[in-house]
Amino acid sequence: MELYERLEELDADKAEMRASRILHGLGFSATMQQKKLKDFSGGWRMRVALARFCIRSSNRTFRILVLISHSQDFLNGVCTNIIHLHQRKLKYYTGNYDQYVKTRAELEENQMKRFNWEQDQIAHMKNYIARFGHGSAKLARQAQSKEKTLQKMVASGLTERVVNDKTLSFYFPPCGKIPPPVxxxxxxxxxxxxxxxxxxxxxxxxxxxxxxxxxxxxxxxxxxxxxxxxxxxxxxxxxxxxxxxxxxxxxxxxxxxxxxxxxxxxxxxxxxxxxxxxxxxxxxxxxxxxxxxxxxxxxxxxxxxxxxxxxxxxxxxxxxxxxxxxxxxxxxxxxxxxxxxxxxxxxxxxxxxxxxxxxxxxxxxxxxxxxxxxxxxxxxxxxxxxxxxxxxxxxxxx
Incomplete structure (x- = not known):
């Protein structure tokens, strides 16, 4: 009885009709729907996989789609948010891929400005402390003040240097000239x-x-x-x-x-x-x-x-x-x-x-x-x- 109830819940008696309708929507004619998968190209097999996903999910309501893709064109067409996995951390961006690239570039530019400013401040304070830390009482007090400021900066967390994505440089050696047509x-x-x-x-x-x-x-x-x-x-x-x-x-x-x-x-x-x-x-x-x-x-x-x-x-x-x-x-x-x-x-x-x-x-x-x-x-x-x-x-x- 549990199996029958589950089959009724899934509308199993209409499964073949649903499958046929989904396959038709993905470009499969009635004749193609009867062919063996081994006779299809890789692209058509992927369409079958999509159809299988569609029919399995047809009884559910989806609110969130998470996808992994290296096609920038596809990401631009469907994404409203981008999650960037970098150095074992997740960073979240709104918008499609192009917007992510633009926003990330702006944030990293500001991050490097902040990083350089902090490093300049740290270098200046360390130099002052080294020069005047053991000088006159007034200079020594100023050096101690700067040392406390430096300690607070470090304790509150310093801005990290931007770590760029690893770049590659493929290379095809010279092949020489051959007159056309090759x-x-x-x-x-x-x-x-x-x-x-x-x-x-x-x-x-x-x-x-x-x-x-x-x-x-x-x-x-x-x-x-x-x-x-x-x-x-x-x-x-x-x-x-x-x-x-x-x-x-x-x-x-x-x-x-x-x-x-x-x-x-x-x-x-x-x-x-x-x-x-x-x-x-x-x-x-x-x-x-x-x-x-x-x-x-x-x-x-x-x-x-x-x-x-x-x-x-x-x-x-x-x-x-x-x-x-x-x-x-x-x-x-x-x-x-x-x-x-x-x-x-x-x-x-x-x-x-x-x-x-x-x-x-x-x-x-x-x-x-x-x-x-x-x-x-x-x-x-x-x-x-x-x-x-x-x-x-x-x-x-x-």
């Missing part, structure tokens, strides 16, 4: 099997060392597939290219397939690049990507996903590629690391194709936006913010 795609069509529809038809494009392209489009449109096609990972390479060209793709799969999890980052990099004999030299290389101290000698499996990503970036950079294919590279990177990656990409001499949902990263590094949709690729005429407004308008119409 990669040429001509009249390419592709589908995974005879029983599946085409993902692409009659593609024609070229890319070279000046290319800075972001691939955008709906989940399942074939953005990652295009990079795999160019690498020859899902079929014979559909490209003409200079044999001297080194093309590398970095994706989430590298964390599970490429890395040897029982090795430490130091051991792994020494194994991958045996020409670097000195451990200290390799330590410096790895350190540029934000892995220091014990992190360099701990097994890779014990590192966070973000730290594993940094090992991958170190490996990628020291392969000295001419062309970078980056497939959702920011999934496990914090905001500081994303900014460091953007700066490194902008200083990179080679070409870059990027698949990302991070609008801010795209805005920082992409010179062209290519939209993957309806079995083809079209060049978007304006920037990524224009494409974002196009998506918002499309959703509102739907």
């Amino acid at each position: 990669i040429m795609v001509q009249n390419v069509s592709f589908k995974y099997s005879d029983n599946t529809p085409h993902i692409y038809k009659n593609l024609e494009f070229g890319i070279d060392l000046d290319t800075r392209v972001a691939l955008v489009g709906p989940n399942g449109a074939g953005k990652s597939t295009l990079l795999k096609l160019l690498m020859g990972e899902v079929a014979p390479p559909y490209r003409r290219h200079d044999p001297k060209v080194t093309v590398l793709r970095l994706s989430w799969q590298h964390l599970t397939e490429q890395l040897e999890l029982d090795l430490s980052p130091l051991e792994y990099m020494m194994k991958c690049f045996p020409e670097i004999k000195e451990k200290e030299e390799m330590r410096k290389i790895i350190g540029r990507y934000g892995l220091t101290g014990k992190q360099q000698v701990s097994p890779i499996r014990n590192l966070s996903d973000g730290q594993k990503c940094r090992v991958c970036f170190a490996w990628l950079a020291w392969q000295n590629p001419h062309m970078l294919f980056l497939d959702e590279p920011t999934n496990h990177l914090d905001i500081e690391t994303i900014d460091a990656l953007a700066e490194a990409i902008n200083e990179f001499e080679g070409g870059m194709m990027l698949v990302s949902h991070d609008f801010r990263l795209i805005q920082q590094v992409a010179q062209e936006i290519w939209v993957c949709e309806n079995q083809t690729i079209t060049k978007w005429k304006s920037g990524i913010l224009g494409y974002k407004e196009h998506l918002k308008s499309k959703i509102e119409k739907q």
Whole structure:
């Protein structure tokens, strides 16, 4: 009876209808709702996870949403408050992410002014006490007064120096010059099997060392597939290219397939690049990507996903590629690391194709936006913010 009462409370007889309605709202057609999860791309699987969350929470009333995200664009769109975790302390800010950055900068500027003023006062009083503490009775009394003032300042708590967030400086070594086109795609069509529809038809494009392209489009449109096609990972390479060209793709799969999890980052990099004999030299290389101290000698499996990503970036950079294919590279990177990656990409001499949902990263590094949709690729005429407004308008119409 308890089970029946609980099922009635949950409206279990309407669960399938509710699930179907939620999935439809997230873009799943009736046919898609019957497919197996293994047949979906990662983006569609995430939509299923969101649907599952929605149906589990549909009988509850939420007043508070707490989220962890490294997407500044997303934080700006949904947050009314920001909690900053720094040196094991929580600091609270009102407003979205941009407001947090502005307020924090102002508070830290005032904090440093207060800190410098206090340090000047302390130095002045200590100097006076040292010079006149044993002088004439009048000067000695003044020195004692200043010593009491100094003791009160210390007892009431001094302003701390602002400790800035740790900054990173990623680096891609020079790759040399190669005349265009580095990669040429001509009249390419592709589908995974005879029983599946085409993902692409009659593609024609070229890319070279000046290319800075972001691939955008709906989940399942074939953005990652295009990079795999160019690498020859899902079929014979559909490209003409200079044999001297080194093309590398970095994706989430590298964390599970490429890395040897029982090795430490130091051991792994020494194994991958045996020409670097000195451990200290390799330590410096790895350190540029934000892995220091014990992190360099701990097994890779014990590192966070973000730290594993940094090992991958170190490996990628020291392969000295001419062309970078980056497939959702920011999934496990914090905001500081994303900014460091953007700066490194902008200083990179080679070409870059990027698949990302991070609008801010795209805005920082992409010179062209290519939209993957309806079995083809079209060049978007304006920037990524224009494409974002196009998506918002499309959703509102739907």
